Each structure stands twice: as C-alpha cells, then as structure tokens.
Amino acid sequence: MFVQEYQAKRLLSRYGFSFPPGDVAFSTAEASSVAERIAAEAWVVKAQILAGDRGRFGGIKMVSSVSAAVAETQALLGSILVTPQTGERGIKVDAVYIERSVKIERELYLAILLDRFQRKLVLLGSPLGGAGIESVLAEQPDTLQRLSMSIDNAPDDDELRRFASGMDLNDALLDQYVQICRGLHQSVNELDALSIELNPLAIVDGNRLACLDVKMEIDDNAMFRHEDYAEIRARNRFDDRKLRAQSGYNYIRLDGDIGLLVGGAGLALATMDLLKLHEMEPANFLDLPPIASRSDVADACQTVLESPSVKALFVNAVGGGLTHCDTIAEGLITAHKKARITCPVVVRFAGTKREHGLTLLRNSRMPFQFADTMGEAIEILLRNMRA
Amino acid sequence: MGILIDSRTRVLCQGITGYRGSFFSHRAIEYGTRIVGGVVPGRGGQKHLNLPVFDTVEQAREMTGATASVLFVPPHAARDAMLEAIDAGIELVVCITEGIPILDMLRIKERLAGSQTRLIGPNCPGIITPGQCNIGIMPASIYQPGKIGVISRSGTLFYEAVAQLCREGFGQSTCIGIGADVVPGMTFVDCLELFRDDHGTEAVLLIGEIGGAAEEEAAQYLAAEAYPKPVIAYIAGRHAPPYRRMGHSSAIIAAGKGGTENKIQALRDANVIVVESPVEFGMTTRKAVR
Structure with missing residues (x-):
C-alpha cells in the first residue's frame, strides 16, 4: 500500500533524514495550531493524497501568514484533486501537511526500490530532480545512476561514494548523501518498504540536504510484523477501486457492461482479453483467490452487480485449490437470495467439482445460461448483448 | 520422462497437520505421489495421514530419504520453513503459500544462489508429472501424460490451457506453476533449460502475463540458444486495468x-508461436506440433 506523505515522514523519522519541520492537519483549527507551532516566515500547505504531481495541479500552496495557511487549508480540505496520477475521477483531500518553507538551491532525485525486472533492491539517483523528473530523465538518461544491492548487507562506503559521485555534490554534501543512502537501506529493511522516493531531495542553506517530499509504498504482505500499519491502512481507505481488496478478492471497477466473476488473476486477465477480442467491454476486473469461500464469492458477486452499468454477468471458473465449482455455485445462489440477480448470467465451469456445481445451479431454478468452454460462453454473451 | 519429479520422487510436506497441508497431501497420496512424511515443529513423533511427522526437515530427510518438500505454511512462517529446507539440502522445494513478504523472498533468493536447492513458487499451484507425481494444489484429474511441457505464472489460466491441450489430444510431460509473485524461485528460463534436455518433452507451452521481465528473459534465452523445440506462448493482460502509481x-x-x-x-x-486468444491454446499447439 502507498502511504501519505505525513505518514511516510513519521515512519522515516528514526532514520536520520532531514525533513523541514511540519505536521499534518485534518481541520482548519489544526492547521492554525500547526502553522503557529512551526516558527517560519513562509509555509507550504500540501494536500495529502496518494498520488503524485500535486504541485503542478493545485495541491501545493505557498503562504506567508498563519491566516493564509488556514485559508488554503479550508480551500483544499474536501476538494477533489485531479492529477495525471489520480485517474479522471480525482481524489478527495482529507488532510493537509503544513511545513516550513525552505529556500531550495538545487533539487536531486533519490529512490530506493525493489526492481521488479531484476528482482533486486536498487538505489536510483540523479543530480536532477523535482516534479518533471520523468521527462528530464527521458531526455538525459545518462544522469541516472543505479546501484543494485543485497537486502541484508548495505553497500560499503566506497560503493556508495562511487554512486554519489555522479550527483555533483561537494564533500560535506557527499557525506550526508552517503548517510541518506544508508538510512534508505536500513528503513527498507525495517519497514518492509517496496519503494521510498525522495523527490526532491534538496540542497538547502548552502550545505544541507533536506528531503522535501517522500513517496513510499509498503508491502501489504508484511502487515503481520508491523502493528502500526493497521491504523495507516484504516486511514487510507480512500480508493474505491481497491476498497475491497482486503475482503478476499481483488476488484477494480471499469467502464464496460459485462460483469466478471473469475477465479484467479491469470484467467481473469485472459477473460478480459477475450471479451475485448470480441468487442465487448468488461465492467470490472475481479479475481477470486484459490481459497475463496462461499461468502467471499457471494460478496464478490454483489460487488460486481452493484455497478449500474452491468448488463450481463460472466462467471468463469476452473475449480482448483480450495475453491471448487460447487463453492462458487453456492456463492452465486447465496448472492441471488440476498438480492435477486436480474441480468443474464453466463456460467462456465471446469475442473474440480464441475458437475456438482452445475447441478446446484440447475436445481436453484435461477436463470443461468451454461457454457462448456470459454468460446461458447463468448457466443452466449454476444447473443445476450445483441438481444 | 518429464523434469524435476517422477514416480520415485520422495516428498515431504511442511505443515502437513494444517487444513491445507492435510487436504492436499491426502489428494497427492491418492494420485500416487510418494509423500513420505511431514514436518511440523513440536509435533515430532506423531503420525498424520498414517505418515511420520518430524520436528525438523533435517531429521525428516535423514529418516525418509526425501528429496522434495512442499510447503503449506502460513506467510509469517514461510521464510524460515524455506530456509530450513534449503539448509537441509532438499533438492526441490515447492512453496504454495501466498502472501509472503517480498523482502523475505529477496533473502531466500540470496540463499538459493549458493545452494543445491531449486524453489518453485511461492504463490504457485505446484508441479505435476501426469500419471506419476503431483505436488501442490492442481486439479490432477485434468492432466494427462504426454509430451508437452507447460510453464505458467498463473494458476487457473494454466488449468484452462491444459484442458484445451487434452481436448486436442496433447498430454503433458511436466507442468510447472512458477507462481505470480514478483520474486519467484524458478523462472521461465530455468524451466526451459530443463525441458530442452528432456527426451520426453517435444514442445513447450509458456503462459506469461503482464508485468516483470520473465517473458522478455525467456525470449532472450530462446533466441540466444537456438532452442531445439517448438515453444508456444500466451501473454495475459493486453487489456489489464492500468496500475495505480504514485511518484515516478x-x-x-x-x-x-x-x-x-x-x-x-x-x-x-x-521464433515463439504466440497464442492470440485464450480459447486457442489447443489449436495453436496443434499447428506448432505435428
């Protein structure tokens, strides 16, 4: 999961990074007291959303008085921010981060992350940084430095200095930079982070490196060893597309009209591809895990049908793992009992307990349409959509 | 023939007394898999499914001669269970567990590098040599012995592809679900190397998906190797919903x-033959293999 800037800065406070003084505010009253507490000539008020490019799209405001900080907070709270990373619908602002404004002499880029291609932990650094970093790097790819590293052993000083030597820093700043790299390696290890991006990492006051913004993703799989992450997750339940990811299946709402209830991510992706090949549009992505229970299936079914654009439901399941076709059949029947399903439902079962699953559905007297293969299912769906 | 496992493979189950370990060990035994014992710390000396249970993998390996182990342990215990199997010199570890922290897998990867162990998974359905040995959670009834090697990142799409192969009359030499995690044990390339040298495998079907670089690496390997057998591939996710991103x-x-x-x-x-539609696994293989 991604974490908000203020949450990331709190989590990272133990690792020797230098952040400008600041704090989160959920109301104008809190904004006023935060701004007063931070002695400053100027403040930055930053919308807390789980997306980047805030600065260029109205999410970051510079102010030079406490009252202006309060006014900007009032304007931001409750507003919807749309940036290239939020999707078209945008994200509602529930909190702002208020920090002391610093004079930036130069912006750098530094990130540590799991390289999903090399399957290694890697440091990425550039002497250039800031909001436009992707296009800057596209034009000047040679400025990007990479350093792969072991998870258990941080690189030694020589390796880090060689990496840092591309950042155009004087000796004092270079020492700080190496320390920041060490802090990143340690924090990834201790916090189970998948990425920590310091952008910009800025030279301020002539001889100091300060982390002005942090983007951080932590590994959902590691929740069990971090008690404090439950609260972060609870606070960040903003994203309707993944809101239900905790309830045993992945659901992402899309714009089409064919609801999909599919077992397994690979088959779910293939089913979407198949619909598109036949010029039909999926209303959602949804994959049931191989351990989904009857109630998971019923809940998933209701979630899919909640979308008003759904004109037909396609249930595509290959029984395997612990989720067999009969479990899926029972889930469908449970969902129908709770809220009658009125659209056509095309069911294609294969694999473990196929016959039993089909028998349950036939006996339910609900209006299912059955297909033996995915190809047949597509034909039935096409007939339904033309009707 | 086939790779990695056959009817003689002696298999341990780590976590055999749990619900899943118990359920799938029972099914594997019914299939004919030689499950020779279980490992559950603190349960050493007990019997489960009429098999001896040991406290450690080391003891279990010594007493049973097992060379393979399948893990049905919860995510928080998976790292240590895998490390234990690696340290005990188990040749093939199959980790079914889903939801293992990625940093744990990076550590496992580093440990595997200097070991004699091959790891399949995690977050995978397992491996089967049809008619001989089934390790994992795959619905064994859909597989048939034959000459197509299958490697898949996905589980359920894998079953779909195999069902289509069987409808076209193609059995399988060995089918491996390498798992969908970001940091897996064996990769497409590792499996392709083994299938290359297996006389029982005539062609290989590779089922990949969006994300990562495992398919690109496989392509690079196949091109460099002038691979001697036909390879057929499907990549799921052409129309996958866009990833959420934050930052750069x-x-x-x-x-x-x-x-x-x-x-x-x-x-x-x-020179890989690409399956265009997920209803054409069987048909495309038919065209590629005479």
Whole structure:
C-alpha cells in the first residue's frame, strides 16, 4: 500500500533524514495550531493524497501568514484533486501537511526500490530532480545512476561514494548523501518498504540536504510484523477501486457492461482479453483467490452487480485449490437470495467439482445460461448483448 | 520422462497437520505421489495421514530419504520453513503459500544462489508429472501424460490451457506453476533449460502475463540458444486495468518494459508461436506440433 506523505515522514523519522519541520492537519483549527507551532516566515500547505504531481495541479500552496495557511487549508480540505496520477475521477483531500518553507538551491532525485525486472533492491539517483523528473530523465538518461544491492548487507562506503559521485555534490554534501543512502537501506529493511522516493531531495542553506517530499509504498504482505500499519491502512481507505481488496478478492471497477466473476488473476486477465477480442467491454476486473469461500464469492458477486452499468454477468471458473465449482455455485445462489440477480448470467465451469456445481445451479431454478468452454460462453454473451 | 519429479520422487510436506497441508497431501497420496512424511515443529513423533511427522526437515530427510518438500505454511512462517529446507539440502522445494513478504523472498533468493536447492513458487499451484507425481494444489484429474511441457505464472489460466491441450489430444510431460509473485524461485528460463534436455518433452507451452521481465528473459534465452523445440506462448493482460502509481520510481525503473506488447514482440522475435486468444491454446499447439 502507498502511504501519505505525513505518514511516510513519521515512519522515516528514526532514520536520520532531514525533513523541514511540519505536521499534518485534518481541520482548519489544526492547521492554525500547526502553522503557529512551526516558527517560519513562509509555509507550504500540501494536500495529502496518494498520488503524485500535486504541485503542478493545485495541491501545493505557498503562504506567508498563519491566516493564509488556514485559508488554503479550508480551500483544499474536501476538494477533489485531479492529477495525471489520480485517474479522471480525482481524489478527495482529507488532510493537509503544513511545513516550513525552505529556500531550495538545487533539487536531486533519490529512490530506493525493489526492481521488479531484476528482482533486486536498487538505489536510483540523479543530480536532477523535482516534479518533471520523468521527462528530464527521458531526455538525459545518462544522469541516472543505479546501484543494485543485497537486502541484508548495505553497500560499503566506497560503493556508495562511487554512486554519489555522479550527483555533483561537494564533500560535506557527499557525506550526508552517503548517510541518506544508508538510512534508505536500513528503513527498507525495517519497514518492509517496496519503494521510498525522495523527490526532491534538496540542497538547502548552502550545505544541507533536506528531503522535501517522500513517496513510499509498503508491502501489504508484511502487515503481520508491523502493528502500526493497521491504523495507516484504516486511514487510507480512500480508493474505491481497491476498497475491497482486503475482503478476499481483488476488484477494480471499469467502464464496460459485462460483469466478471473469475477465479484467479491469470484467467481473469485472459477473460478480459477475450471479451475485448470480441468487442465487448468488461465492467470490472475481479479475481477470486484459490481459497475463496462461499461468502467471499457471494460478496464478490454483489460487488460486481452493484455497478449500474452491468448488463450481463460472466462467471468463469476452473475449480482448483480450495475453491471448487460447487463453492462458487453456492456463492452465486447465496448472492441471488440476498438480492435477486436480474441480468443474464453466463456460467462456465471446469475442473474440480464441475458437475456438482452445475447441478446446484440447475436445481436453484435461477436463470443461468451454461457454457462448456470459454468460446461458447463468448457466443452466449454476444447473443445476450445483441438481444 | 518429464523434469524435476517422477514416480520415485520422495516428498515431504511442511505443515502437513494444517487444513491445507492435510487436504492436499491426502489428494497427492491418492494420485500416487510418494509423500513420505511431514514436518511440523513440536509435533515430532506423531503420525498424520498414517505418515511420520518430524520436528525438523533435517531429521525428516535423514529418516525418509526425501528429496522434495512442499510447503503449506502460513506467510509469517514461510521464510524460515524455506530456509530450513534449503539448509537441509532438499533438492526441490515447492512453496504454495501466498502472501509472503517480498523482502523475505529477496533473502531466500540470496540463499538459493549458493545452494543445491531449486524453489518453485511461492504463490504457485505446484508441479505435476501426469500419471506419476503431483505436488501442490492442481486439479490432477485434468492432466494427462504426454509430451508437452507447460510453464505458467498463473494458476487457473494454466488449468484452462491444459484442458484445451487434452481436448486436442496433447498430454503433458511436466507442468510447472512458477507462481505470480514478483520474486519467484524458478523462472521461465530455468524451466526451459530443463525441458530442452528432456527426451520426453517435444514442445513447450509458456503462459506469461503482464508485468516483470520473465517473458522478455525467456525470449532472450530462446533466441540466444537456438532452442531445439517448438515453444508456444500466451501473454495475459493486453487489456489489464492500468496500475495505480504514485511518484515516478516505478516508471523510471520500467523504462517501457513489462507491457504485454513488448513481451509478445520479444517472443515473436525469438521464433515463439504466440497464442492470440485464450480459447486457442489447443489449436495453436496443434499447428506448432505435428
């Protein structure tokens, strides 16, 4: 999961990074007291959303008085921010981060992350940084430095200095930079982070490196060893597309009209591809895990049908793992009992307990349409959509 | 023939007394898999499914001669269970567990590098040599012995593909679900190397998906190797919903890699026959193999 800037800065406070003084505010009253507490000539008020490019799209405001900080907070709270990373619908602002404004002499880029291609932990650094970093790097790819590293052993000083030597820093700043790299390696290890991006990492006051913004993703799989992450997750339940990811299946709402209830991510992706090949549009992505229970299936079914654009439901399941076709059949029947399903439902079962699953559905007297293969299912769906 | 496992393979189950370990061990035994014992710390000396249970993998290996182990342990215990199997010199570890922290897998990867162990998974359905040995959670009844090797990142799409192969009259030499995690044990390339040298395998079907670079690496390997057998591939996710992103690091590191079109092109360039639609696994294999 991604974490908000203020949450990331709190989590990272133990690792020797230098952040400008600041704090989160959920109301104008809190904004006023935060701004007063931070002695400053100027403040930055930053919308807390789980997306980047805030600065260029109205999410970051510079102010030079406490009252202006309060006014900007009032304007931001409750507003919807749309940036290239939020999707078209945008994200509602529930909190702002208020920090002391610093004079930036130069912006750098530094990130540590799991390289999903090399399957290694890697440091990425550039002497250039800031909001436009992707296009800057596209034009000047040679400025990007990479350093792969072991998870258990941080690189030694020589390796880090060689990496840092591309950042155009004087000796004092270079020492700080190496320390920041060490802090990143340690924090990834201790916090189970998948990425920590310091952008910009800025030279301020002539001889100091300060982390002005942090983007951080932590590994959902590691929740069990971090008690404090439950609260972060609870606070960040903003994203309707993944809101239900905790309830045993992945659901992402899309714009089409064919609801999909599919077992397994690979088959779910293939089913979407198949619909598109036949010029039909999926209303959602949804994959049931191989351990989904009857109630998971019923809940998933209701979630899919909640979308008003759904004109037909396609249930595509290959029984395997612990989720067999009969479990899926029972889930469908449970969902129908709770809220009658009125659209056509095309069911294609294969694999473990196929016959039993089909028998349950036939006996339910609900209006299912059955297909033996995915190809047949597509034909039935096409007939339904033309009707 | 087939790779990695056959009817003689002696298999341990780590976590055999749990619900899943118990359920799938029972099914494997019914299939004919030689499950020879279980490992559950603190349960040493007990019997389960009429099999001896040991406290450690080391003891179990010594007493049973097992060379393979399948893990049905919860995510928080998976790292240590895998390390234990690696340290005990188990040759093939199959980890079914889903939800293992990625940093744990990076550590496992580093440990595997200097070991004699091969790891399948985690977050995978397992491995089967039809008619001989089934390790994992796959619905064994759909598989038939034959000459197609199958490697898949996905589980359920894998079953779909196998069902289509069987409808076309193609059995399988060995089927391996390598798992969908970001940091897996064996990769497409590792499996392709083994299938290359297996006399029982005539062609290989590879089922990939969007994300990562495993398919691109496979393409690179196949091209460099002038691979001697036909390879057929399907890549799921052409129309996958876009990833949520925050910040720039994921885009910088990807630098255009990982998309389905990129993968498909790389595979085509390596003379791989690409399955266009997920209803055409059987048909396409029929065209590729005479």
